[in-house]
Amino acid sequence: MKSSLKKTSPKTFNYDISKKRFRFSDWFAEKFIKSIAFLSIAFVILIFVFVFREAFPVFRMDVKETVTAEPMVQERYGVDDKSAAAEPEKSKETSPAKKVSVPSSTLLSKDWMPVSDNPRYGLIPLFLGTFKVTIIALLFAAPIAILAAIYTAMFAKPRLREIIKPVIELLAGFPSVVIGFFALMVMATVLQEIFGYASRLNSFVGGIAMALAAIPIIYTLTEDSLTAIPKTYIEASLGLGASMRQTAFYVVLPAAVPGIFAAVLLGVGRIFGETMIALMATGNAALVNINPFDSVRTLSATIGAEMAEVVFGDTHYSVLFLIGSLLFIFTFFLNAVAEFYLKNVVIRRFQSKK
């Protein structure tokens, strides 16, 4: 050993630690990863800014005239100018400043008729439609997902669990257009035969299809929050002579409620923003009623259906962006609440104990 030490020149061991070295690869890697991380935040912020900027003209009375005035004529297809001008509400035609003021007053009306002669941009049917679909989807998705999660987390044998969990999670990877297509071609027909309602595509069909999209999210997060409950809890309950069912429903489930709440919120976010399924399976009629078997038009489907045909910079265009920003705010809010719950309530509750 000694001889080998002598052989190697003393320089190899003589690291100079008195001076800090600049290591380019480390520096570069760190900066690169950092910039990537900030880039994704920047994207979100930029989208946010863009969407809001485009929606903003709706609330401003007298700006953007130059942009909006020009393409107006093109939009009113199939209607002659005279009859259009005759209508009192037809502010679109008259002065550009007034034209932009129309939507903000009609936003709360009950009609969504953006391309009519007398365009009305009532968001109420869209909100109601989204609300209906969300409620129906949630009524299906939440119980199924939560019960499935309880089963896999508490009752299933490990081997069975290894099958069920990935299969349900696989559903999350399903392209929504496939689910929408299935709903459109198969589910709509079958459900109509069973329930015998009039319109084939409606909020009921759309809701169930969206439930399929939301189940994996709610399931996965619920399962996670159930398995996050310390094992000692379960043992304590069983040690007191509680059965597995009593343990699952009286001990584990109540302890996991904040996590399940967050899971459901994220599921709502998914349903809320779901466009393809809504477009394909809900019928897209902007009606105002609470019958689940009537067609509805959701907020996101409205953007999806109309954005391609709208005139750039037009009022309709701005209103669609307004809808986009509302969706953005809503899902942002949902995610923030869910995140807050997960971080502050669930984690703190169990970490303080350790």
Add this chain to the structure above:
Amino acid sequence: MNDIKVHVKDLDLHYGVNPALKKVNIMIPEKMVTAFIGPSGCGKSTFLRTLNRMNDLIENVKIDGEVRIDDIDIYGKEIDVVNLRKKVGMIFQKSNPFAKSIYENIAFGPKINGITHKDTLDEIVEKSLRQAAIWDEVKGRLYNSALSLSGGQQQRICIARTLAVNPEIILMDEPASALDPISTAKIEELIHELKQDYTIIIVTHNMQQAARTSDYTAFFYLGELVEFNKTETIFSNPSKRQTEDYISGRFG
């Protein structure tokens, strides 16, 4: 010696293919404190958990032999595990009260047994908390979260919770290992009082604790029961070399 409460005959336990307990034979007396000592991984906790079939929860556990409690083989086909666990309560190393109020924690056991009458529940809660010597500390805040208590108090809440289901045997898996000396003393005092009415089996790393609290001591090593005798005998005059080495601190 009192009557035999637990009689274990030739108990073998395997985790998969690894043996954890080898031919354990022991007779545990009623209404006494029996301590299991031994180095980590010697199987003492595993053995404790066979006595209320807590090992059933773990996959790939294979158990051979007999565990008789009051002369009933608890691994028999007709045994109702849920009721067995009511009879054989358990206290864990880490205090694990539910994230509920103190009252709800104690009332949980009676409630799942179908007791819903408020006055009866109140009575059971008070009685159990008194037995666990914690009534005076918590009587003013029964509806506060049990997690707001100190570690030692939480552990006594867990004991009270177990007492509320009226067990005959109480298994304690290192009940004081995570506690400060004062709380430990309280728990030990409590064990001393509880043995009037209950058969107590305690697993401990702490040999002084075994010497202080128990009437009988079993020494486990590498899955085998090396020696089982009166605590004084084990600590003053052990018959096996390994026991002596462990007690005198030569290993473990």
